[in-house]
Amino acid sequence: xxxxAALELKDGYYANLGIGIPTLVANYIPDGxxxxxQSENGMLxxxxxxxxxxxxxxxxxxxxxxxxxxxxxxxxxxxxSFAMIRGGHIDLSILGAMEISENGDIANWxxxxxxxKGMGGAMDLVAGVKRCIVTMDHTNRAGASKFxxxxxxxxxxxxxxxxxxxxxxxxxxxxxxxxxxxxLAPDVTLDEVKAKTEADxxxx
Amino acid sequence: xxxxxxxxxxxALDGLTFxxxxxxxxxxxxxxxxxxxxxxxxxxxxxxxxxxxxxxxxDGFGLGLLLExxxxxxxxxxxxxxxxxxxxxxxxxxxxLEFNPQGTMAExxxxxxxxxxGFYTKTGVGTVIADGKxxxxxxxxxxxxxxxxxxxxxxxxxxxxxTQGNLQYNKTARNFNPMMATAGKITIVExxxxxxxxxxxxxxxxxxxxxxxxxxxxxxxxxxxxxxxRERGAA
Numbered sequence: 001x002x003x004x005a006a007l008e009l010k011d012g013y014y015a016n017l018g019i020g021i022p023t024l025v026a027n028y029i030p031d032g033x034x035x036x037x038q039s040e041n042g043m044l045x046x047x048x049x050x051x052x053x054x055x056x057x058x059x060x061x062x063x064x065x066x067x068x069x070x071x072x073x074x075x076x077x078x079x080x081s082f083a084m085i086r087g088g089h090i091d092l093s094i095l096g097a098m099e100i101s102e103n104g105d106i107a108n109w110x111x112x113x114x115x116x117k118g119m120g121g122a123m124d125l126v127a128g129v130k131r132c133i134v135t136m137d138h139t140n141r142a143g144a145s146k147f148x149x150x151x152x153x154x155x156x157x158x159x160x161x162x163x164x165x166x167x168x169x170x171x172x173x174x175x176x177x178x179x180x181x182x183x184l185a186p187d188v189t190l191d192e193v194k195a196k197t198e199a200d201x202x203x204x
Numbered sequence: 205x206x207x208x209x210x211x212x213x214x215x216a217l218d219g220l221t222f223x224x225x226x227x228x229x230x231x232x233x234x235x236x237x238x239x240x241x242x243x244x245x246x247x248x249x250x251x252x253x254x255x256x257x258x259x260x261x262x263d264g265f266g267l268g269l270l271l272e273x274x275x276x277x278x279x280x281x282x283x284x285x286x287x288x289x290x291x292x293x294x295x296x297x298x299x300x301l302e303f304n305p306q307g308t309m310a311e312x313x314x315x316x317x318x319x320x321x322g323f324y325t326k327t328g329v330g331t332v333i334a335d336g337k338x339x340x341x342x343x344x345x346x347x348x349x350x351x352x353x354x355x356x357x358x359x360x361x362x363x364x365x366x367t368q369g370n371l372q373y374n375k376t377a378r379n380f381n382p383m384m385a386t387a388g389k390i391t392i393v394e395x396x397x398x399x400x401x402x403x404x405x406x407x408x409x410x411x412x413x414x415x416x417x418x419x420x421x422x423x424x425x426x427x428x429x430x431x432x433x434r435e436r437g438a439a
């Protein structure tokens with residue numbers, strides 16, 4: 001999924017990668033594609049993890065991991081960081097999700113009755129970034145579809161997801177249109193996708 | 205010596221703490237938090253504190269110290285995932301919690317410090333965050349109104365400061381600190397390095413001294429939450 005999502009990063013993009021699978025996308029950026037990664041705690045041009053012994057407590061990413069800077073890097077405060085995000089200056093955000101609905105709603109921050117950790121910057125990202133892509137497992141541990149007619153969990157954002165990449169395939173959506181199966185993962189059939197998708201999507 | 209400079213965190217907080225006070229504390233995770241001022245706030249004994257901070261520290265460090273002593277009545281944060289005591293108090297309904305999307309929180313503080321009582325944003329439209337908040341349409345899109353935030357005392361961490369309170373921050377330890385510095389009725393700063401006026405190039409000052417009432421130099425532990433490294437020779 002991370003490898004497939006990386007193909008959505010275009011040359012010259014400023015992108016924000018969420019925690020989990022989206023973080024791994026950075027490892028698969030194609031050669032010749034120049035991407036600047038934003039970390040919403042206040043950095044553009046996120047570099048790789050430091051060598052052991054060179055960790056800097058004043059230099060972390062939004063997942064609180066130690067990182068390094070690049071020649072292109074810049075630092076800024078949280079208000080400027082979210083001016084980039086909410087002001088529509090970030091080209092692409094790749095996020096994880098608990099549920100996606102057929103009209104592009106996303107739920108990824110809260111399960112009622114369980115401890116709520118908070119939305120962090122997720123609501124700002126889905127409301128402000130030009131294009132938002134989700135990577136997630138197609139079904140939950142019980143085998144139920146996570147790609148639904150309507151989200152059952154509290155929402156993170158409305159009508160904001162343009163593409164869903166799951167272990168079964170890639171689902172693309174034109175603005176205000178239905179999602180369409182655009183790719184199947186290896187050894188996955190359309191019938192399997194149909195069986196595991198609750199959302200009304202286009203299969204041709 | 206400038207009247208802004210204090211010797212210790214305890215002295216810097218002297219006369220400013222009270223029960224029911226509202227405090228902002230800078231930092232993202234444990235990065236760029238005013239460690240020594242938080243300890244001094246705990247030791248002041250102030251109760252029923254409303255704390256505005258992106259996170260709630262970890263058990264036994266940062267704002268986690270004030271949770272242990274039950275001095276915090278209410279937290280306003282965007283993410284609180286790293287603190288067991290927080291979770292326990294919240295589930296036992298001993299602690300109020302108001303989640304704010306991170307960008308909304310940053311902007312609320314920025315606005316508060318700039319004398320802007322409210323603003324409109326798309327963030328949170330159609331979610332629980334919008335519940336009870338006025339909405340308005342601009343160019344056919346719905347926005348929700350958020351209010352500016354100020355506080356009684358802002359606790360700020362900077363890298364370098366001069367005796368007039370002019371500040372520079374280091375790397376991602378900047379985060380919420382510059383906005384919070386503007387939003388405190390009183391802003392207290394702890395710096396790694398306190399220098400004489402004129403030492404910092406005026407062209408490279410991040411926060412002007414007008415926002416800073418008190419400043420101390422103090423050694424920080426700077427605990428790292430998640431040490432991640434790569435192997436030498438790897439890309």
